Amino acid sequence: MSLLEMRGIEKRFGDVRALADVDFELEAGEIHALLGVNGAGKSTLIKILSGVYSKDRGSIRIAGDEIALGAPRAAIEAGIAVVQQHPELVGDLTGAENIFLGQEHARAGLFSPVNARDIRSRAARLLDRFPIDIDLDRRVEDMPAVDREIVAILHALRLDSARILILDEPTSTLTEREKESLFGMMRTLRAQGLAIIYITHHLDEVFEIADRFTVFRGGRRVAMHGVAEARQAAISIPNLMLDSVAGEVFPPRPTHAAGDIVFEARGLTRQGDFQDVSFAARRGEILGIFGLVGSGLDELSKALFGALRPDSGSLHLHGQQVAFRSPAQALKAGVFLVPGDRRTEGLSMQENVIFNTTLANLGRASLGGFLRFGRNRRDAAALAARVDLQPRKLDRPLRGYSGGNQQKVVIAKGLYREADVYIFVEPTVGVDIGARAKIYALMRELSEKAAVIVMSSDCNEVFGIADRTVALYKGAPIGVPSRDTTRDHLLHAGIMGEAV
Template sequence: MAQPVLAQPVLTISRLAKRFGPVQALGEVDFTLEQGEIHALLGVNGAGKSTFIKILSGVYTKDEGTIEIDGRSVDFRSPRDAIAHGVAAVQQHPELVGDLTGYENIFLGMEGERRGFWSRIDRASMRRRADALLARFPVEIDLSRRVASLSVVEREIVAILQALSRENIRVLILDEPTSTLTEVEKDVLFRLMAHLRASGISIIYITHRLEEVMEIVDRLTVFRGGRRITTMSVEAARAEGVTLAELMLGETLDHVYPPRREDAGAGEVVFSVEGLRLPGVLDNIRFDVRRGEIVGVFGLVGSGLDELSKVLFGAVGPAEGRMRLGGREIAPRTPREALANGIFLVPGDRRTEGLTLSQASVFNMTLANLGKASGLAGLLRRGRNRRASAELAEKVTLHPPLLDRAVSDFSGGNQQKIVVAKGLFAGADLYIFVEPTVGVDIGARSRLYGLMRDLAESAAVIVMSSDCDEVHGLSDRTFALYKGRQIGQPSADITRGRLLAAGIMGSLH
C-alpha cells in the first residue's frame, strides 16, 4: 500500500542533462521522489537510467539542471558528496570483500570509532554498530560469517546495510537487486524494502522484471531515449491497463519469442553428448542438437546447469562420456581448446567470466578470435576490428554504440550484448547461452532471441536458464536438470508445466 506523502519531496530534479561527446545521454529530465516511497525507474537498455543514477550517486557530474534535497540545491562531485547529503546507491553487482565478515564489509573504511591516522580497527565497536543497524532494519542474517559463505540475497542485504550505515541516508538507490535472486530470496528482499519504506527511507528501484513493479512499487517513471516519458502511480497504471513493456519501447510488442521450427528434431545432428558424467555433480547426461533448432535446458540453482555449460566449454572437468561436434569426437580440456574446436560460451556471470571490464568494447568483442583479429606478426587489425565491432554493435543494438568506452561503464544489459557480440565475432559451430537475458530489458530480449534463432540456422544453439518461461518460449526442444540428473530427453511436446515440475521436483509427472 502506498504511503502518505509530504508536500515537500525528499528529492526534486529539474532539467537534468548529460552528454558524452556526440551522444545525448540525458535531456532535460524532471523527477521527484517523495518521503517513504518506492519509485521504480524503468526503460530499455540505453534509455538513460544508468546515467541518471550515476549522476544522483555522484559517479558522474551533471552538465545542466538542478538537484534539490528537501528543497535545498545540492551539487555532487563524488559519491562521498552524495552520501554526505543523504543519497546512497547499491549497484547491480555490489563490490564486497569475500574474505571479510558481513559486519566488516558494512563498516569498511569506518573500522574505528575515531577517524584519522591513529584510528584502530575496533571489531567490538563494529559488532555493536551492526547490532544497532539490525535493530533499525530487522532482517535474519548472521553478520559474523564471511561474505564468501553468504547466499546471494544475504550479500545483497549486506550491501544495503553498508549503504545505510550512515544515519543521514534518506534516499537509497537499488540497481537490479533481484536479477539473480530466486523467488524465495526475492521475498526476503521485498520484506526489507517494505520495512525501509515504513521507516521513511525513499527508494529508487531499477528493474527489468516488470512483474515486480506492480508487486512492490508505489510510483513508476519511464525513460526512453534519455528523456522522461511519464510518471504515474501503480494504481493508475492498473486502472488504465498500461502495458509497461510497450510504454518503455514506444511500440507494440507482439511477439517476444521468434516462431519455433515446425520440424524440430528433423535436421542433421550438429552436436551430441553421450553418457556425460562429472562425479558428484552430473550423471549420465545425453542429448543432441540439430541444425536449425534451439535446445533449451531448464534448471534451478544447484541443478548442475552452470557446471554442465562449463564441462561442455572445457572449463570444468575432466568429465566422463563422449561429445561430438560436426561429426568429430571432441574432448576440450580448457576454454582455449573449446574455442579452437568451435565452441563458444556466453556465461551466466558476464562480469567475471565473460568480459574484461577495464577494456573497451572493441577489445572485448574481438577477444575470442585473436587469429581473426590480428594479422602478420600478431599485430591487431585495428581498422578492420573497429569496422567489424561497429557492425556487431548495431546487430546487438548496443546503446550508446561507444566502441572506445570501458565495458564497466555500460549497463548490465549492454554488457550482455557485448558478450553476445564477442560470440558472433568468434564464429563458432556451437553456442551455449547461460542465463542469456539477466538484466536485459524486454525489447533487447526480443532482439537477442531473434539473434539466437538466426544463429541456429548455421550453428548448434543451446540455451540454459533458470527462467522456465524463457526456456520453453524460445526453444524447439527442451529438457530439465534436477540435482545433476537429466529429466527426460529433449522434446518438442513437453508443456511449460511439466518442464517446471521436472526442474523443481525431478519428475515430468
C-alpha cells in the same frame, strides 16, 4: 511535499542529450521503480542524484531544501545511499566487517586499533534499526547471494542520515526464494520510512514490490503511474518503454524439421554438480535447459566447454567423441560459450570493442604474430552493426557500455568465431526488453547454421526461445518434454524435480 524533487533536469555529453527537461519525485516510505531500455536516461539520472555526474540545468530538492550534488560525498551527506548492480565486497571478511569497511576504528586516527567487539556492537544496533534475519558474523564468501546483497545494502545504510536508497538490479542473480527474502527486507526498510528507488529490467517485479513507477525513453520521462492504477487500467510497461505496441519478444519458431545432431552429451556426470545428463543439440533448432540457481546449470555449461572435467560420460561433436581438456580446445573444435558472468568470464572490461570482438579468433585477427588493425576494425564495425551495438563506438572500453550492450559484444565474439555450437548461459541477465528481443533474434539466426543451447534460470526465457526443453533439478535432468509441453510443466520440473 515530496522527500525528493528533481525539476527540469538536463544533461548533455557533447552533442548527445542524455536527459531533457526531466522531472522526478520520490515520497518517504515509498518504493519507486525506475524503468526504461538501455540508454533511456535512467542511469544518467541516478548518477546525477548520487553525485557522479553534475547536471547542466534544473534543480534538486530534498525535504524542500535545494541541494547541489557535485560529488558522491555530497550525495552521501544529503542522505542518498547507492547499491550498485555488482557491489564490491571482501569475501574473507565477515558481513559486519564489510558493512563498516573504512569505518573500522572506534576512534579517529591512523593508528587507532580495530575493535572487533565494537564492530559487532555497531552491526547489532544497525539490525535493531532495520530488523533483518541475517548472520553478520559469517564470512561473505560463505553467504548466499541474497545475504551478500543485504550486506551491501546495510553498508549503504550504515550512516544514520540515510533517507534515500538506490538499488540497481538487485535481483539479477537471485533465485525466486532469495528474491522474496530481499523483497521482505525492502518492505521492512519502507516501513521504517526509507524511500527506495528500484531499477530493474524484470517488469513483473514492478507489480510485486513497487508503489509507483516512472518510465524513461529517449532521455525524457514519458510516464509515471501508481502500480494499483496501472494494474487496474491494464497499462503495458513494455509499450511505454518502446513507444510502440510491443510485439512478441521471441522470434517465431521454424516450421521446417531440425537438421543433423551436431553436439551430444551421453550420461555426463560430475560428482556434486550434475549427474547422468544426456541431450542432443541439432542444427536448425534451439535446445533449452532450465534450472534454478544451484541446479548445476553453470557447472554443466563449463563442462561442455572444457573449463571443468566431468567424472564420467561422454561428449560427441559431429558424431565423433571429444574430450575437451581446456576452453581453448573447445574453441578450436568449434564450441563457443557465452558465459553467465559476462563481466569476469566473457569480456575484458578495460579493453575496447575491437579487442573484445576479435579475442576469440586470434588466428583470423593476426598474421605472422601481428594484429591486422585495419581489418579488425572493419570486422568489428560490421559485427557491431549486426548485433545493433549502441552506441557504435569501437574504441570505447567495455566498462562504458550498458549490460545489454556488453552482452551484444560477447555475442559478436561468437559470430566472429563462426562456431558450430553456441552455448548461452543466462543470456539476458540485466538486459532490457529491447536488447533481449535483438539477442533472441541473433540466437535464432545462429541456429540456422549451428547448434544453439540456451541455459537459464528464467523459465519464461527457456520456454519462449527453445524448440525443445530439458529441466535440471539438483543436477539431475528431468525428462525431455515434447514440443507440446507447457511453461508450467517446465517450471514444475525445474522447481519440484518431477516430470508432469
